[in-house]
Amino acid sequence: MPTANASRSSPTPDAPSRFQVSVAVQFVLAGLVWGSSFLFMKVALDGLSPAQVVWSRLVLGALALGLFVLIRREPLPRALRVWGHMFVLAITFCVVPFLLFSWAQQHVTSGLASIYNATTPIMTAIMAGLVLRVEKLRPAQVAGIALGIAGVMVIIAPWQGLDLSQSIVAQFAALGATASYGFSLAYMRRFVANTGMSAVMFSFLNIGMAAAIMLVLSPALILTPVQLTPWITVCVLLLGILGTGVVYVWNQNTVRAWGPTRASTVTYITPLVGVLLGVLILGEHLTWNEPAGAVIVFIGILLAQNRLRFGRSPAVAAETKKADGDVSAPAS
Template sequence: MSTAPLSTASAPAAPPSPAVSQLSIAVQFTLAGVVWGSSFLFMKVALEGISPAQVAWSRLVLGALALGLFVLLRREALPRQLRIWGHMTVLAVSFCVVPFLLFSWAQQHVTSGLASIYNATTPIMTAIMAALLFRVEKLKGLQMAGIGLGIVGVVVIIAPWAGLDLSQSLIAQLAILGATACYGFSLAYMRKFVSNTGMSALMFSFLNIGIGAAIMVLLTPVLVLTPVRLDPWIVVSVVLLGCLGTGVAYIWNQNTVRAWGPTRASTVTYITPLVGVLLGTLILGERLSWNEPVGAVIVFLGILLAQDRLRRRRRNDEGADAAASTPPPSR
């Protein structure tokens, strides 16, 4: 996504209902990762005939229409509190409008695979924003080391030893990092200001995308009224990017978050760059430099540390071992 999984701010994680099997959740988790990983390919193809602003406009409007259809079918009521609408407007700008425009512009100058790799820096950005800007969590030493490691990974991807000529490619890479910084800001903002709104996952997603679409519609005379060149591939890419990548996939992700919890659900971050790089290589014939996958691995290691997953996994393993060694209670 130009994608980032939505926060659980709309509701606390809960075990899946009997009607929703673990298999169904696993399928939705996988589909969300595949669709979001494919979004970089869809953007690249769409940019062959329409402008970056038109790509952002189309995906938001189509995503809002798709989510709005689900809201109508479920007959969900819109929230009435002005406070919620204010916070969701902030999120629409920071989580949708600005990063979507940045990603669309940047992909004119970088490969879809590289864009998908940079998108994986979102958890690093979230940790920084949550700790330093909103102060909704305190970073431990190991987490700070993880952020530092993630920054090292980004430097490896940029490859300054090859020379920095301030070309459009470098500026585009910085623009993508700006987009993931917007995602990090938004996810931390969700946690601080909209964690107890009572909105359903669907309504939360609809307001986020829908307000973003409304903003883009208002900006149509300024950003969107430029010539277009359409062919079947461009049209299909735009429809899939909007209806699936900016619509249905958000519902899949929220269902996963509520069934598995935020930590496990956010591992979708690891799927999207794999899909993005694979599709870019196979379909668009893109080539990776050695430093890009190496930098991506370093970023992923940084994410594990920044989210304290290694220690959490170790504690879980110890708890499981202790439970296994405890004799069952007598009857």
């Protein structure tokens, strides 16, 4: 799942081409791992409760990121204000959405969960423009949000009948998770965009504080029986060490080299990977409305992020470019 860019630097124009290749490889790997995370969660839920899955991925991710911090010998931030904001983000960017997605995947396919995850940029535009008011929504962005909502309705398919079964509730839980991501990304832009933290430190504090919260809640959430198989164990390890640890560093490297707007196009990779793995490995089935709704959502994202250039004025283009230095979108 991608994070905000706390302090971004760009390579010089004459930077070696191998640096750009390295960034591109990290970008692709991030998309592949985050897309696979929905498969990992689905398999892990065969032997663990949703809370146990979240506990495991956060603790393992924190340990992996903590190792990076130790190797780099980076000092922790001293300002209490930074710690306060990071505590808020630990809840809204990790604990809440991770729990919602894990619970939802008990009742929906991993492929459908990955499609819903792609609505994060739409939710971010709503939160940034209407809730935290860190940017002014333009008519094209409003149209993009409306189109994205229409795409979600196509995915839910209300014409099939809304009986409020667990599946429908689970789909709204997945949307609640992306709304939490959207709030967090807008919050980052408003409160932590200029803290000076490195990508590694930002990710470590975010995941580490979320892991600490889950550890405190252990008696209430995770002290239930588990059933571990080699397949479940491997998926939990990959979800935690890679999907909630190493990939955050890869994503931040991409954000710093390309900017958050380009880096957030990882959102387009994750549902493709998630759906493909769900069909090939888990034998999941797609209905026509799910990919159709996803296409509508993607078009809405392009509008909401000012990426469709329908005669944009230089002022709008300049403002969009400036916003490129603020936030990036998570994947799972």
